[in-house]
Structure formats: C-alpha cells, structure tokens
Amino acid sequence: NILKDFLKRNKVDAKIVNISGSVEAAPSLGIADYICDLVSTGNTLKLNKLKSSVSVLESEAVLIKNKNLKNQSDKYQIFLKLLSRIESVLNAKNSKYLMMNIPGKSLEKILQIIPSLKSPTVLPLADNESLAVHAVIPAEKFWEIVDDLKEAGATGILLLPIENIIL
Numbered sequence: 001n002i003l004k005d006f007l008k009r010n011k012v013d014a015k016i017v018n019i020s021g022s023v024e025a026a027p028s029l030g031i032a033d034y035i036c037d038l039v040s041t042g043n044t045l046k047l048n049k050l051k052s053s054v055s056v057l058e059s060e061a062v063l064i065k066n067k068n069l070k071n072q073s074d075k076y077q078i079f080l081k082l083l084s085r086i087e088s089v090l091n092a093k094n095s096k097y098l099m100m101n102i103p104g105k106s107l108e109k110i111l112q113i114i115p116s117l118k119s120p121t122v123l124p125l126a127d128n129e130s131l132a133v134h135a136v137i138p139a140e141k142f143w144e145i146v147d148d149l150k151e152a153g154a155t156g157i158l159l160l161p162i163e164n165i166i167l
Contacts, residue, residue: 002056002057003016003036003056004016006056006057014034017031017032019031019032019035023035023037024037024044024045024047024048024050025048027048027050028048028049034053035050036056039052063082063083063086065079084166085164087167088164088165088166088167089163089164091164091165091167092161092162092163092164092165094138094139094140095136095137095138095139095162095165096136096137096138096139096142096159096160096161096162097134097135097136097159097160097161097162098114098116098133098134098135098136098137098142098157098158098159098160099132099133099134099156099157099158099159099160100132100133100149100154100155100156100157100158101125101130101131101132101133101154101155101156102130102131102132102133102152102153102154102155103129103130103131103153104129104130104131105153106152106153106154107122107131107133109152110133110149110152110153110154113145113148113149113152114133114135114137114145114149115137115138115141115145116135116136116137118136120133120134120135121133121134121135133154136162136165142159
C-alpha cells in the first residue's frame, strides 16, 4: 500500500507484483524491472549488484512510554526491563570481546594498549608464566591496536561478537 500510494502520488503507472523472500533476486531473474524493499545498511543490495535509486519512505523504530505511567507500577517495571534489553543489544552492536594470551611480563604494556569497557579480566595460564587477558573493546578500535598487541607479545588473539552487554 505504501508503494501503491507513492506511485500514484508521483503519477507512475506500474504493475506491482508481491514477492516474498529474496526480493533482490527479482531483477536478475527477469521478474521485475524494479524492486521496493526495506533497506537498513544496503549490503544485500550491493551483494546483488543493485543500488537504491529512490527513497519511498524514511522510517525509524521508536519506543514510546505513556507519560502517565506510574514509576512503581508493574507496567513501568516491564517498560524498564524492555528498555534495558534494547540498550544491551545496542551497546553490544558497537563492541567486541577480545581474548589473548600474553607473557606475564607484558601485562602493564598490554593494559595500556587495550581500550576496554572497564578493567580487563586477567587469568593465569597453566604454564605459570603466561596470562589470558579478556576485555570488551569498541569494535572499531581492534585494527588500530592489533599490531601493538602482537608487538607486546600477545598471541592467540581472538575477537568475538557480543550479543548483549548489560551495564
């Protein structure tokens, strides 16, 4: 209906065919000359050698709380839980979990390199000379620090996605 209204307002005569699934494949299959699809990053379009040409509708998801909701009510507590869960996913989206092994003597240097969320976790390894260091870091910082970490003696460096961060 949104596309139908958009085409009507812009005086475009077109046949709309509803497709579910991989809409991006329609042009290459000869099913459609154009597609209308929800796009957030545009990566799927790029993968299918397509590009956005016209924005039909700009939108965003918004959580709205009733201003009359009492702070101590059950509904307010549910709202706070939902808000906390949303924030944890958003925080995780920009963070990664960094793990590495280091020589014990390199700890101070490694701690100066890591832009961690809080203090990293440091655990002794079985050889009694090495340490495991774990930290949550801003995702975009990893490639800025990885060479410095290796130079300081870090090995077995792992960078993992995080599903949620509860602060």
